[in-house]
Amino acid sequence: xxxxxxxxxxxxxxxxxxxxxxxxxxxGVDKAIPIGLVSFSEHNDIADIIxxxxxxxxHFRVVNIDAPQQSSYRVQAVNYAxxxxxxxxxxxxxxxxxxxNKYKITFKLLDVYGRSxxxxxEYTIPKKQLRALAHHMSDSIYQQLTGKRGVFSTKIAYVLVxxxxxxxxxxxxxxxxADGYNSQNLLVSSEPIMSPTWSPDGKNIAYVSFENKRxxxxxxxxxxxxxxxxxxxxxxxxxxxWSPDGKKLAVVLTKTSYPKIYILDLATNKPQQxxxxxxxxxxxxxxxxxxxxIFTSDRGGAPQIxxxxxxxxxxxxxxxxxDYNATASFTPNGKGIVxxxxxxxxxxxxxxxxxxxxxxxxxxxxxxxxPSIAPNGSMISYATHYGGRGVLSEVSSDGKVKLRLxxxxxxxxxxxxxxxxx
Amino acid sequence: xxxxxxYKWPFVFALLLHGILFSFLFIEFITxxxxxxxxxxxxxxxxxxxxxxxxxxxxxxxxxxxxxxxHQEELARIHRLQEAKLAxxxxxxxxxxxxxxxxVKKQQKLKTQIETKRREEIQKAMQQQIAEEKQQMAEHxxxxxxxxxxxxxxxxxxxxxxxxxxxxxxKNISCQLIVNVAPGGEILSVDLARSSGNSILDRSARSAVxxxxxxxxxxxxxxxxxxxxxxxxxxxxxxxx
Amino acid sequence: xxKLLSSLKIFLLGIGILLLxxxxxxxxxxxxxxxxFGSEVSTSGIGSxxxxxxxxxxxxxxxxxxxxxxxxxxxxxxxxxxxxxSIRVQSAYLSAHPxxxxxIEGNTDERGSREYNITLxxxxxxxxxxxxxxxxxxxxxxVMLSYGKEKPVAxxxxxxxxxxNRRVNLIYEAK
Numbered sequence: 001x002x003x004x005x006x007x008x009x010x011x012x013x014x015x016x017x018x019x020x021x022x023x024x025x026x027x028g029v030d031k032a033i034p035i036g037l038v039s040f041s042e043h044n045d046i047a048d049i050i051x052x053x054x055x056x057x058x059h060f061r062v063v064n065i066d067a068p069q070q071s072s073y074r075v076q077a078v079n080y081a082x083x084x085x086x087x088x089x090x091x092x093x094x095x096x097x098x099x100x101n102k103y104k105i106t107f108k109l110l111d112v113y114g115r116s117x118x119x120x121x122e123y124t125i126p127k128k129q130l131r132a133l134a135h136h137m138s139d140s141i142y143q144q145l146t147g148k149r150g151v152f153s154t155k156i157a158y159v160l161v162x163x164x165x166x167x168x169x170x171x172x173x174x175x176x177x178a179d180g181y182n183s184q185n186l187l188v189s190s191e192p193i194m195s196p197t198w199s200p201d202g203k204n205i206a207y208v209s210f211e212n213k214r215x216x217x218x219x220x221x222x223x224x225x226x227x228x229x230x231x232x233x234x235x236x237x238x239x240x241x242w243s244p245d246g247k248k249l250a251v252v253l254t255k256t257s258y259p260k261i262y263i264l265d266l267a268t269n270k271p272q273q274x275x276x277x278x279x280x281x282x283x284x285x286x287x288x289x290x291x292x293x294i295f296t297s298d299r300g301g302a303p304q305i306x307x308x309x310x311x312x313x314x315x316x317x318x319x320x321x322x323d324y325n326a327t328a329s330f331t332p333n334g335k336g337i338v339x340x341x342x343x344x345x346x347x348x349x350x351x352x353x354x355x356x357x358x359x360x361x362x363x364x365x366x367x368x369x370x371p372s373i374a375p376n377g378s379m380i381s382y383a384t385h386y387g388g389r390g391v392l393s394e395v396s397s398d399g400k401v402k403l404r405l406x407x408x409x410x411x412x413x414x415x416x417x418x419x420x421x422x
Numbered sequence: 423x424x425x426x427x428x429y430k431w432p433f434v435f436a437l438l439l440h441g442i443l444f445s446f447l448f449i450e451f452i453t454x455x456x457x458x459x460x461x462x463x464x465x466x467x468x469x470x471x472x473x474x475x476x477x478x479x480x481x482x483x484x485x486x487x488x489x490x491x492x493h494q495e496e497l498a499r500i501h502r503l504q505e506a507k508l509a510x511x512x513x514x515x516x517x518x519x520x521x522x523x524x525x526v527k528k529q530q531k532l533k534t535q536i537e538t539k540r541r542e543e544i545q546k547a548m549q550q551q552i553a554e555e556k557q558q559m560a561e562h563x564x565x566x567x568x569x570x571x572x573x574x575x576x577x578x579x580x581x582x583x584x585x586x587x588x589x590x591x592x593k594n595i596s597c598q599l600i601v602n603v604a605p606g607g608e609i610l611s612v613d614l615a616r617s618s619g620n621s622i623l624d625r626s627a628r629s630a631v632x633x634x635x636x637x638x639x640x641x642x643x644x645x646x647x648x649x650x651x652x653x654x655x656x657x658x659x660x661x662x663x
Numbered sequence: 664x665x666k667l668l669s670s671l672k673i674f675l676l677g678i679g680i681l682l683l684x685x686x687x688x689x690x691x692x693x694x695x696x697x698x699x700f701g702s703e704v705s706t707s708g709i710g711s712x713x714x715x716x717x718x719x720x721x722x723x724x725x726x727x728x729x730x731x732x733x734x735x736x737x738x739x740x741x742x743x744x745x746x747x748x749s750i751r752v753q754s755a756y757l758s759a760h761p762x763x764x765x766x767i768e769g770n771t772d773e774r775g776s777r778e779y780n781i782t783l784x785x786x787x788x789x790x791x792x793x794x795x796x797x798x799x800x801x802x803x804x805x806v807m808l809s810y811g812k813e814k815p816v817a818x819x820x821x822x823x824x825x826x827x828n829r830r831v832n833l834i835y836e837a838k
Contacts, residue, residue, distance in 0.1 A: 020600070020651045023574055026659040028585035028630070059589070089586075089629055113632040114625065146588060147622035192813035194777060213766065213836075215808065235807055236785055239778045252778070254807075257789065259782045280782035296779050303779050326776035340776055347775065367820075369776060378589075385820075398589070414777065 030400070032061040033089050033145060039064070040094035046105065047094065049134035050141070052179065053152045057142065057378070058401025063088060083112040090118070090145060094137075102126055105133060109141055118144050131181065136422070151374045154178045155418040156381060157186070157196040157205055158392060162410035170410075173207060175222060178374075178417075180392075180405045186220055187227075196416045199242050205416070206230060206240040206249060217251055231264065231271070239283045243290055250274075250284035250293055261295055263310070274308060275315070281306075283327055288334040294318065296326040305339060319352065321359045327370060331397070332377045338397075340369055349382050351397055362399040372417045373397070381415040432508060439500055443493060569645050576638040577652070585630035587658045588622045596657035597624045599631060603649055607636035615653070627656040724749040727756030728763060731833040733791060734826065737772070740790055750791060753833060754798035760838070761804070767791050768832040769809040772825035777811055784809035787831045806836065 035054060039047045047064070054060040063086070083091050094107035102124050109119035119140055125133055135152040142150035155175050162170040171193045176183035187193060191210040198205055199219075206219045215237045220227035231237045235254035242249055249264045253271060259280045262271035275281040275295065280303075283296040293308045305319040305328040319325035324342035331338065331351070341350040341359065346366025352359045362380065371382040379401075381394045386404060390411030394403040405412075597618035602610040612631045617624050631654065640646045723729045725748060733746045742750070757763050769784030788807045795805060817824035 019648075020653040021570070021574065021648050023578055023652055023654050025578055025581055025585065025627070025630075025654055025656045027582050028587035028626075028658060029583060031586050033586055084632075087633065089633075111625065111629075113629040145622070147620065148590065192810065194781075194811075194813065210808075210810070210813070213808065214806075236781060236809060238781050252782075254785065259785060280779070280786070282778045282782050283776065296776065298779075298782075303776070324775065326779045342775070 032059055034063060034087060035060045035141075035145075036063045036065050036083060036086070036088045036091040038091065038093045040096045040105070040107070045130060046096065046134045046137070049131060049179075050092065050138045053135060053138035053150075054141065056179070056401075056403055057150070057152075058396050059142070059146055080110075080112055080115045083110075088112055090141075092141060099124070103130060105137075107137060109144060131177075135177070135179075139422075148378065149376045149420065151178055151376050151379065151417075151420075153422050154375060154420060155202075156180075156372075156392070157198065157416045157418070158412055159193050159196065159414045160408060160410050160412055161390070173205070175205070175418075186222065186225065194414065195239055196414060197240050197242060198416055198418045200244055200246045200419055202419050202421045206242065208238050208240070217249075219249075230266075230269070241285050241293075243286050244288060245290060250286065252282045252284070261293065261308075274310065274313070285329040287330050288332060294328045294330065294337060296328065305337065318354070319359075320357075321350075321352075329371070329373060331373060332375055338371045338373050338380055340371060349380060349395065351380075351399075360399060362395045362397070363393075368393075370414045372415050374417050375419045381417055383413045383415060429508070432504060436501075436504060440497070443497060566645060569640055569642070570648055573638060573640050573645075573649065577634075577649075580638060581630050581634045581654075584633040585656075586626060588620075588626050591620065591623055591658050594657070595619055595623065596655055597627055599627060599654045599656065601631055601652040601654055603637060603639060603652065605639070605643070605646055607639040609635040609637065618656075623656075623658070627654075725752045727753045728760075728835045728838045730835060733831045733833070735787055735829045735831070737825070737829065740786055742790060742794065747794065750794045750833075751798060754795045754800050757795065757800045757804050758798065761801070762837060763835065764804050764806065764837040765795075766806040766808055766832075766834045766836050767795075768814075768834065769807075769811075770814060770828055770830050770832065771812045772828045773812050773815060773820070774825070775812075777813070780811035781809045782811075784811045787829075791831050791833065 037047055037051050037054075051062045051064055055062045089112055091110045091112060092107060093110065094105065097104040097106075103126075104122070104124045106122045107119070108117055108121075110116070111118050121137070121140065123133055132153065138152040139150035142148070142152070156178055157173065157175045160172040160174055162172070164170075168190050171189045171191065172185050173187040173193050173196060174183050174185055186205065187207075187209070189209060189211050191213070193210075194208040196205050196207045203223065204219050204221055206217060208215055209218055214232065215235075216232040217230040217237045217240050218227050219230050230240065230249060231251055231253065233253050233255060235257075236252055236259050238252040238259075240249050240251050243263075247266055249266055251262050251264055251271065252259050253262050254260070255262075255271075256273070258278055259282050260273055260277075261275040261281050261284045262273050264271045274293070275297070277299055279297065279299040281295055281297045281299070284293045285295070286293055290310075292310055294305055295308065296303050297306050298304075299306075300317070302324050303326045304317055305325045307316050307318050308314070309316075318328070318337065319339065319341075322341045322343035324347075325339050327340040328337045330336070334354075336354055337352050339350050339352060341348055341361065343361075347368055348361050348363045348366055349368050349371045350359050350361045363382065363384070365384075367385045369383050371380050373380045377397060379394050379396055381392055383390055384393050384404075385391070386393075386407065389407050390413050391407045392405040392412050392415050394405070395401065595618040597614065598616040600613045600615045602612075604610050609632060612628050614624055614628065637649075639649045724731065724745075731749055731753065733742060733749070735741075753765065757765065767788040769786065769788035771780040771783045771787075785807070788809055792805050792807050796802060812828070815824070815828045816830075817827040
C-alpha cells in the first residue's frame with residue numbers, strides 16, 4: 001500500500017520543482033532596427049546627415065525626435081522606459097557647443113532594452129569638418145549595432161557626360177562623398193573618359209582617357225591632381241585594375257591584335273601577357289587574395305566570366321546563367337562575384353555565390369550596367385537610366401534596399417566605390 | 423506401561439488370562455484327582471507295582487513340568503498372539519496416523535492453494551486498479567504537456583516577431599539566454615548563459631526577449647511553475663514571413 | 664538600311680547639284696565695267712545652259728580622301744559589298760600617298776558592358792583595316808581605335824538609333 005502511494009506521489013509531482021523549460025528560437029524578422037535620433041541642439045545638420053546615412057543603409061528605421069524629455073544630456077536623466085515604450089531599440093543623443101572657432105561635439109549611443117550606454121564620444125573640430133565628422137559618427141553607430149564597418153566616409157568616382165547640340169560634348173571625371181555631396185572634378189576633357197578605378201590605399205585613381213584621339217591609361221593622385229601615363233600602346237589600352245597590394249595593374253592591350261589581359265608591374269611598367277588566344281578578353285579584376293583574376297571573355301561565343309589562376313595560368317569558366325555576363329568583380333570577402341547579367345535581352349546587376357553557384361538578380365527593368373561594390377560588401381552602386389538620363393543607383397547586396405542618387409545635369413556613368421579611407 | 427493408554431486393556435486382559443491360566447493349573451490337578459476317583463466303576467485289576475515314592479514324585483514333577491511347559495507355551499502363544507494383535511493394532515494406528523497426517527497435509531495444501539489464488543486475485547485487482555490510475559495520470563500528464571507545448575509555441579512566436587536578425591551572421595552559431603518570468607508573463611531578467619561568439623547576435627536576442635514582455639504564459643498556477651525559468655537557445659536559421 | 668542609303672543618295676545628289684551650280688556661278692562670275700559717267704555698273708551674263716552631273720550618286724564614297732562611315736548589322740562583322748568598293752578607293756589613295764594616314768574608329772550600339780563594347784568596336788575597326796592592308800597599304804598609315812559605345816550619334820533606345828551607332832568611322836588624319 002505504501003509502495004503504491006509512493007508511486008502515485010512521484011507521478012503527480014516532478015522531481016525538481018521549477019526546472020528550466022527549454023525553448024529554441026530559430027526564426028526572426030527582416031526588419032530595420034528602430035533607432036531614435038535626438039537633434040543635436042540647434043545644429044541639426046549633423047543629426048540630418050546621420051539620419052540620412054543610417055536610413056539609406058536600409059538597416060535602420062530612423063525616428064527623428066525633438067523630445068523635450070531627452071533635451072538633458074545626462075545619462076541619469078535618460079528615460080529608458082520612455083524609449084522602451086516607443087519600441088525603439090537604440091537612441092542617439094548628441095550635443096553641440098561652439099568654443100571659439102571650433103565645434104565641440106559629444107554624443108551617446110544607448111541600448112534601450114539593455115539599459116546601457118554603448119558609445120560615448122567627444123570631438124573638437126573646425127566647422128568645415130562637420131560633414132565628415134557626421135559621417136564618421138554614422139560609421140561608429142553602424143558598426144556598433146551591426147558589427148560591420150560603415151561606408152559613410154567612403155567616396156565614389158564617376159564619369160559625367162554633358163552633351164549639348166551647340167557645344168562639343170564635355171566629359172568629366174568626378175569624385176564625391178558616398179552620399180553624392182562634395183563632388184570635385186579630377187579631369188575635364190572633350191574626349192571620352194572610361195573605367196575609373198581606385199588604388200587599394202585610396203590615394204590614386206587610374207582611368208582610360210581618349211584625349212588626343214588615342215586611348216591611354218592614366219593614374220592620377222587625388223590629393224594633388226598630379227597624373228602620369230601608365231600605358232599608351234597602339235590600339236586598346238583599357239580596363240585598368242589595381243592588385244590588392246597596390247604594386248601591379250591588370251590592363252587590356254591589343255599588342256597581339258586581339259584584346260588580351262596583361263599584368264603591369266608599376267615599378268618597371270613592363271606588361272606581362274596572362275591570357276592568350278584569338279578572341280577578346282577584357283575587364284580583369286583581382287581576387288582579394290591577389291592569386292587570381294576574373295575577367296570577361298568571348299572565347300566561348302557570347303561574353304562570360306572566367307577565372308584565371310595567375311600562378312598556373314589555368315582558366316575556368318564561372319558563369320552559366322543568362323546568355324551574357326560581363327563586368328565582374330569580387331565581393332570583399334571573396335565568396336561571391338558581382339556581375340552584369342543579360343537574360344531575355346534585359347541587362348541587370350546580379351550577385352553570384354561562388355560556393356553554391358546561385359545567382360541572385362538584384363535590379364529590374366533591364367537598363368543597368370557598371371556595378372561597383374562597397375568595401376563592406378553591403379551596397380552595390382551601378383549606372384542606370386531614369387527620366388531620359390544616366391543616373392547612379394544603389395542596391396543592397398541582398399537586393400532588399402534600393403536607392404537612387406539625385407540626378408545631375410548630364411549623364412552619370414561608371415561609378416567606382418572607393419576602399420575604406422580612414 | 424500404563425502411560426500409554428492403548429496398552430491399558432491388553433494388560434488387564436493379559437493379567438486376567440494369567441490368572442485364569444494359574445487357576446486352570448490348580449483346578450486341573452484337583453479335577454484330575456476327582457476324575458480318577460469317579461472313574462472307579464471300571465476297575466481294572468491293575469497290577470500293582472511297588473511305586474517308588476521318588477519315582478512317583480519324579481512323575482509328578484514331570485507332569486508338573488510338562489504342564490508348566492504347556493502352560494508356558496500357552497502363555498507364550500497367547501503372548502505372541504497378544505503381541506501380534508498389539509503389533510497389528512500398532513500398525514493400524516500408525517497407518518491411521520499416516521492417513522490422518524496425509525489428510526491434514528492435503529487439507530493444508532488445499533488451504534494454501536486457496537490462499538494463493540486469493541492473493542493472486544487481490545494482486546490482479548490491485549494491478550488493474552494501478553493500471554487504471556496510471557492511465558488516468560498519463561492522460562492528465564498529456565493534457566498538462568499539451569498546455570505546456572501550446573504556451574511554449576506562443577512564447578516563441580511572440581519573441582520571433584520581435585527578433586531582428588542581424589545580417590551576414592555565420593550559420594550554425596547560437597547563444598543561450600536564461601529568462602526569469604513572473605506570473606502573468608512579465609520578464610524579470612534576461613541573462614546570457616552562453617555567448618554565440620558574436621556580441622551583435624547576443625544583443626539582438628536579448629532585445630527581442632525584453633521587447634516581448636509580458637510573455638504569454640498559462641494562467642493555471644501549477645502549469646505556470648514550469649515557465650518560471652526559461653532556457654532559450656537562439657540560433658538564426660531563417661526569416662519568418 | 665535601304666531607306667538610309669536612298670536618303671543618302673538624295674542628299675549627295677543635292678550636294679552634287681549645289682556644287683555644280685556653284686561651279687557655274689564661278690565660271691560666269693560678274694564683271695564690273697566703268698562707264699564714262701562715273702557710275703558703277705555691274706553687268707552679268709545669263710550663263711550657259713545647266714549641265715547635269717551624270718556620275719554615280721555615291722560619289723564621295725568612292726572618292727578619296729573623304730571620311731567614310733561603314734555600318735554593321737547587329738552581332739555581325741562583315742562589310743557590305745558597296746562598302747568594299749569604297750574601302751578600295753581609300754586604299755588606293757593611301758597607297759598612292761604614303762604620307763596620308765587614316766584613323767579607323769570602331770563603334771557599337773549602347774547595349775552592354777562599356778569595356779566589352781570597346782572590344783566589339785575594335786573588331787569592326789580591324790575588319791576595315793584588314794581590307795585596307797590587303798590592298799597593300801602599309802600599316803603605318805592606319806591607326807585603329809575603338810570608342811565602343813562612348814561616341815554615339817543617335818540617342819534613342821531603339822533599333823533605329825542602334826543601327827546608326829553600329830559603325831566604323833574612317834577619318835583622314837593626314838591626306
